[in-house]
Amino acid sequence: MDTIIAIKGLEKTYASGHKALKGIDLDIRRGEIFALLGPNGAGKTTLIGAVCGLVRPTGGTIIADGHDISKDFRAARAKIGLVPQELATDMFVTVWNTVAFSRGLFGLGPNKAYLEKILKDLSLWDKKDAKIATLSGGMKRRVLIAKALSHEPKILFLDEPTAGVDVELRRDMWQMVRRLREQGVTIILTTHYIEEAEDMADRIGVINKGEIILVEDKTALMRKLGRTEVVIGLKEPTSAAPTISGHTPLISEDGLTLTYVIDGDENDEAPADLIKRLAQSGMDFTSINMNRSSLEDIFVTLVQ
Numbered sequence: 001m002d003t004i005i006a007i008k009g010l011e012k013t014y015a016s017g018h019k020a021l022k023g024i025d026l027d028i029r030r031g032e033i034f035a036l037l038g039p040n041g042a043g044k045t046t047l048i049g050a051v052c053g054l055v056r057p058t059g060g061t062i063i064a065d066g067h068d069i070s071k072d073f074r075a076a077r078a079k080i081g082l083v084p085q086e087l088a089t090d091m092f093v094t095v096w097n098t099v100a101f102s103r104g105l106f107g108l109g110p111n112k113a114y115l116e117k118i119l120k121d122l123s124l125w126d127k128k129d130a131k132i133a134t135l136s137g138g139m140k141r142r143v144l145i146a147k148a149l150s151h152e153p154k155i156l157f158l159d160e161p162t163a164g165v166d167v168e169l170r171r172d173m174w175q176m177v178r179r180l181r182e183q184g185v186t187i188i189l190t191t192h193y194i195e196e197a198e199d200m201a202d203r204i205g206v207i208n209k210g211e212i213i214l215v216e217d218k219t220a221l222m223r224k225l226g227r228t229e230v231v232i233g234l235k236e237p238t239s240a241a242p243t244i245s246g247h248t249p250l251i252s253e254d255g256l257t258l259t260y261v262i263d264g265d266e267n268d269e270a271p272a273d274l275i276k277r278l279a280q281s282g283m284d285f286t287s288i289n290m291n292r293s294s295l296e297d298i299f300v301t302l303v304q
């Protein structure tokens with residue numbers, strides 16, 4: 001497996017004495033989309049900050065594309081683009097100039113064709129001469145992304161990219177993320193919108209109280225921890241719940257609803273099989289509902 005970021009024993013204790021990262025070990029694979037999930041205050045921003053050189057770790061090592069962040073910072077940082085949560089500076093500069101300036105910070109010469117392409121991809125081209133202060137919140141977000149991409153990074157961090165963003169920008173953003181991945185860029189994102197991680201990510205990491213509690217392939221995670229509830233509405237109340245293929249249902253108080261729970265690691269056909277057998281048993285049912293647990297359910301269970 002080709003690792004692009006290797007984090008070992010990473011610790012951060014703030015001056016306040018708060019331990020925000022407690023010995024993080026994490027490998028990010030080249031070319032993947034990795035979603036880092038965690039509740040408020042879990043340490044996501046601190047972890048990203050440490051990799052991007054904004055937070056000075058108090059222990060451990062970070063290697064980004066072969067460069068040690070603390071010993072070889074400039075070379076490591078040149079590989080990384082960061083889309084932070086907020087735009088801090090540059091209010092009176094034009095879109096074009098701020099993006100070109102960001103590129104220059106990495107010692108790269110101007111590349112008009114490249115900058116034009118990213119501005120066009122982000123629907124910012126017609127705003128290229130507008131001052132940042134005159135842009136809407138969504139447009140400012142697009143500028144942040146353009147700045148992060150200005151030096152052609154191999155690794156892109158997106159910290160809560162879609163918080164407070166409208167539907168159109170969210171869609172554009174994910175299209176762009178997919179395009180970048182196709183070009184071989186590795187993407188690490190944090191999000192509170194778990195359905196986005198479910199849609200986009202190849203792997204999921206969960207951080208809680210400064211510790212990584214799980215890193216898993218998304219599909220494997222859904223399979224392992226996800227479950228399906230088959231809810232059967234009955235015509236007549238029952239008190240005797242039929243056990244089918246080893247599954248004993250929960251019976252509602254009125255005896256009219258049976259809920260069978262099928263674990264995620266069972267056969268894909270298990271729910272259909274169960275329904276067929278119920279029908280064969282002669283039971284008279286009026287409705288069938290299937291609820292699959294989402295990544296959100298899995299996440300809440302894990303963090304609890």
Ligand SMILES: Nc1ncnc2c1ncn2[C@@H]1O[C@H](COP(=O)(O)OP(=O)(O)OP(=O)(O)O)[C@@H](O)[C@H]1O
Nearest residue numbers: 014016018020038039040041042043044045046047
């Ligand atoms: N500069 C700082 N000084 C002291 N404590 C800090 C500092 N920055 C962050 N913390 C604390 O470290 C912990 C981790 O914060 P961090 O911002 O990394 O969490 P997060 O997972 O990004 O949270 P959120 O989802 O709310 O953005 C929190 O308890 C926070 O209060």
